[in-house]
Amino acid sequence: MTAQTGTGRNATHPAAGSPSGLRRLRFAVILGGLTAFGPLSIDMYLPALPAMTDDLGAGNALVQVTLAAFVVGLGVGQLVASPLSDAFGRRRPLLVGVTIYTLASVLCAVSPTIEMLIAARTVQALGAATGVVIARAAVRDLFSGVAMARFFSALMLVSGLAPILAPVIGGQLLTLTSWRGIFLTLTVLGGLVLLVTAAALPETLPAASRRPARAGHIVRTYGELLRHRFFLGCALTVGLGFAMMFTYISGSSFVFQDVYGLSPQGYSLVFGAGAVCLVLATQVNARIVGRFSQRGLLLTALIASAAGAVVATAATALGLGLAAVLPALYVALAGYGMVMPNATALALSDHPDKAGSASALLGVLQFAIGGAASPVVGLFGESSAVPMAAMMATFALLALVSFMTVARRGRLAAG
Incomplete structure (x- = not known):
């Protein structure tokens, strides 16, 4: 891999008014908190999924639809939020969206x-979508090239605390309350983020x-964006990669508790350890992205x-224990x-003038593909870990193929 300072049009020039120092840290914390709505709303109630099947009298697959509805709602909501943020600025649509999220959590x-x-989760997701899409668009407003990749890595550090802490918090809350108390906790968090965003986040567009x-x-x-082959290839890579991750998110609660016999608290610790690995990888990426080609690092x-997913599939198929699978x-x-x-x-590097729309399409593919993966895992039953691992391997391989074919041909054509 060769050194690379940027990618795409204007990638070697920093965005006008790029923040630095304490202002950059403030943006990272606020925007990271907004992007954390997704993982918090998904991961915090994962330990409660088996209990919810009994409380609501619903089957495994139907309870997992509450995950799918949220993920699909995140994708659809971004299609609405992105053009509004491009037209009216980032701040006003964002405040409306966070308000909707808070009320839907109730x-x-x-x-x-x-x-x-399921209906309430869909509305909740529409509100959360504004935080996800506008946070990405605001980063594109302020940064470009390697600086943008580094800030996205920093953003994942902040938002990455959510999947680490959320299942642990959810598991502990279940010792004090039911799954309904978890959603009340999300209501309080939504209100806090609304106050902080209103007080401290300026307009970036x-x-x-x-x-x-x-x-x-x-x-x-x-x-225009969908006809841009390199953008489409990178967007499919994002979507398929998230489908791999979301297969793990939606299936791990049942696999680790029902197949491997972990308690909700034990599951939350195992899940949190995986999130630590993910966040550490984002920080390694932030340190080396300026030294190597972004495309080489991605490949x-x-x-x-x-x-890793293929090896996990083999380990589960052979009936090996958690020590081999994890x-x-x-x-x-x-x-x-x-x-x-x-x-x-x-994906965003070539489209500074369409940051909101490009961010929305990324989100739609990411959450629509991920949402479709969730109920499929449940249909294979709860008695084996093989379906979850095999689907993870399938999506990971498809993401690799997408980047090596669609995105590569698009970049060669542009060149």
Whole structure:
């Protein structure tokens, strides 16, 4: 791999007004908190999924639809939030979205049926989507090239604390309350993030850079992005990589507790250890991304992630214990930790004038593919760990193939 200072148009020039020092740290904490809505809302109640099947009288697959509904809602919500943020700035749509998230969290806590919970989770996701998409767009407003990849890695450090802490917090909350108390906790967190964002996050998109939110213009912008082969290849890599990760997220609660016999608290510790591996990988990436090609780093990470998932599949098929399965799974997760910042930065690098729309398409593919993976894991039953590991390997290999074919051909054509 060769040294590389940037990728794509204007990638070698820092974005105007790029923050530094304490201001950069403040942005990282706030934007990281906004992107944490997703993993917090997904991971915190994972230890409660088996208990929810009994409490709501629903089967395993139907309870996992509450995960899928949230993930799909995250994708759809970004399609709405991104053009609004390009037209009216980042701040106002963001505050409205966080308010919706907070109110929907209350509805989740009081849902009497699985059907109402699924509906409430969908609305909750629409609100959370603004934080996810606008945080990415704000990074593109402020940074470019290697600086953008480094900031995305820093963002994953902040937001990465969520999947580490969320299942641990959820497991401990279950000793004091039910799954409804977990959603009340998310309500409080949503209110706190709303207050901090309103007080401390300035507008990052100048009025002169805003684009009209006309339907025809929005459709044309999305069409241009989808015809950009390199963007499409990187976006598919992001989506398929997340599907691998989300297969683990949605299936691990049942696999580790029902197949391997862990308690909710034991599961939360094992899950948190995997998240530590992921976050450490993002920080290694931040330190070396300026020394090596982003494309080379991404390819290496994709290979590592696929290899770990394949080994985990073999270990589960042979009936080996957690001591053999967990290291392979952690390698797959660490690879994913380097895939996401590099693939995201490369996808956005050529589109500074369409940052909101490009961020939305990334999110749609990421969460739509991931959401589709969740119920499929549940359909294979709860008596074996093989389906989860095999699906992780499938998505990881597809992500590798996508980057090596679609994205590579797109970059060669552009060259």
